[in-house]
Amino acid sequence: MNNYVFSTAGSWETTTLFNHGQEVFAVQLFVELHAGRDEWDDPVNGGISRGGEMTALVRPQDNPAEEWPIFPGRLEMNFPGHQIVVENTHPAFAFEYTRVWYNGREVTNSIMDVYVDINAADNVVRAYVTIYRDRWLGTDEVATYNIL
Amino acid sequence: MKMSTHLRMTRWMRTGVAVLLATVLLFEGLSALAQRRGSFGGSSFGGGRSFGGSFGRSGGSFGGSFGSGRSFGGGSSFGGGMFGGSRSSGSFGSGRSFGGSFGGSRSSGSFGGSFGSRRSNDAGSSFGGSFGSGRSFGGSFGSGAPMPGRSFGSSGSFGRSGSFGSVRTATRPPAYYGQRPISSRTYYINGTPYIGHSFSFWSGFSLGWALGSPPWYFYTPFSPYFYFHRPVLYNGELYPGGFNWLNFFIGLLFFAFLIWVIWMVFRNLSGGGRRKIRYTTYN
Numbered sequence: 001m002n003n004y005v006f007s008t009a010g011s012w013e014t015t016t017l018f019n020h021g022q023e024v025f026a027v028q029l030f031v032e033l034h035a036g037r038d039e040w041d042d043p044v045n046g047g048i049s050r051g052g053e054m055t056a057l058v059r060p061q062d063n064p065a066e067e068w069p070i071f072p073g074r075l076e077m078n079f080p081g082h083q084i085v086v087e088n089t090h091p092a093f094a095f096e097y098t099r100v101w102y103n104g105r106e107v108t109n110s111i112m113d114v115y116v117d118i119n120a121a122d123n124v125v126r127a128y129v130t131i132y133r134d135r136w137l138g139t140d141e142v143a144t145y146n147i148l
Numbered sequence: 149m150k151m152s153t154h155l156r157m158t159r160w161m162r163t164g165v166a167v168l169l170a171t172v173l174l175f176e177g178l179s180a181l182a183q184r185r186g187s188f189g190g191s192s193f194g195g196g197r198s199f200g201g202s203f204g205r206s207g208g209s210f211g212g213s214f215g216s217g218r219s220f221g222g223g224s225s226f227g228g229g230m231f232g233g234s235r236s237s238g239s240f241g242s243g244r245s246f247g248g249s250f251g252g253s254r255s256s257g258s259f260g261g262s263f264g265s266r267r268s269n270d271a272g273s274s275f276g277g278s279f280g281s282g283r284s285f286g287g288s289f290g291s292g293a294p295m296p297g298r299s300f301g302s303s304g305s306f307g308r309s310g311s312f313g314s315v316r317t318a319t320r321p322p323a324y325y326g327q328r329p330i331s332s333r334t335y336y337i338n339g340t341p342y343i344g345h346s347f348s349f350w351s352g353f354s355l356g357w358a359l360g361s362p363p364w365y366f367y368t369p370f371s372p373y374f375y376f377h378r379p380v381l382y383n384g385e386l387y388p389g390g391f392n393w394l395n396f397f398i399g400l401l402f403f404a405f406l407i408w409v410i411w412m413v414f415r416n417l418s419g420g421g422r423r424k425i426r427y428t429t430y431n
Contacts, residue, residue, distance in 0.1 A: 136413060139424045141426045142426070142428070143429075144427075145430045146429065
């Protein structure tokens with residue numbers, strides 16, 4: 001089971017990826033999670049429990065065409081001012097076993113999107129998180145936090 | 149942090165409603181204060197003159213007794229001096245009151261009232277008092293009207309009994325004055341009988357304030373009495389106070405808010421229907 005830790009301070013020099021404490025030389029870290037939507041693809045509260053899909057992979061430097069799956073396992077991503085942790089320890093990578101934390105708070109039941117694309121080969125850097133905020137009084141909110 | 153225009157508008161609306169509510173409550177408070185004739189401990193009923201202070205309009209004895217004079221007559225002023233006035237056991241009425249409030253020598257008795265070192269023989273006025281060792285007859289609690297020399301005014305000053313009573317006194321004839329009532333009945337206010345005139349079905353909601361101490365729910369928008377002014381005492385008779393438009397609008401706001409809250413809770417609990425969703429982006 002993997003235990004990846006990705007960290008960046010905002011530049012390529014400060015970007016690292018470790019797996020079980022051992023540095024992994026990769027050209028791309030890609031995570032895409034979509035959840036919290038109804039049958040019409042409209043946002044609803046519930047997060048992972050509403051079902052969804054997730055893609056999470058690492059492309060190693062020595063063979064960029066290869067894709068290493070991250071899950072089952074745990075992925076911690078540290079950005080300046082943000083932290084995302086995604087965990088799925090189910091042996092078959094069943095989606096409903098996914099848990100997500102954002103900045104230390106578990107958002108498993110309200111997460112809608114996690115998108116992280118760190119691609120050194122194409123010099124692409126993008127990361128955001130979307131969370132559904134259910135409110136008793138007032139309008140519900142779909143909040144997107146742009147990280148990178 | 150970037151927020152949508154919708155969010156900003158909602159916040160402005162919430163702030164606006166809060167300011168509106170605060171303004172309405174402030175107005176209500178001021179009007180209530182003004183109606184209490186004498187406000188802080190002043191006599192709110194009875195109409196007796198009290199040369200003592202009057203923090204609001206006339207009638208309010210502001211408290212304790214200055215001077216060393218005596219005061220006769222007494223009478224009732226429902227509420228008598230309170231703010232500062234010493235309120236010891238004592239002479240509601242025309243009995244003697246020894247001592248005074250402000251530094252008075254003996255405190256058994258004097259009900260506080262009054263300023264000045266003058267005498268007064270007027271029934272209904274309350275001054276005199278005793279700053280020192282003078283005696284004060286009658287004291288300030290009291291006065292007024294119907295039965296000179298007696299004092300009503302129960303004990304309290306704040307609250308529903310006594311000075312902040314449930315009726316208002318009027319110096320001008322009320323709107324209904326001179327008209328023929330459809331019914332009249334006797335209302336006992338702190339033990340004193342007053343004739344109250346009813347001029348329509350709605351009059352009862354105003355005169356109802358004079359039926360003993362108004363219960364707490366009279367002050368809530370759920371009670372119809374909330375929407376009517378307290379009765380007016382004029383010439384020893386009670387007249388309906390009329391419709392309270394301010395409270396009416398307060399009630400409207402209150403129920404609108406209540407309905408909104410219920411609707412929102414129901415909508416969220418049921419989960420039915422298409423919910424409005426606000427999309428925001430934080431950078």
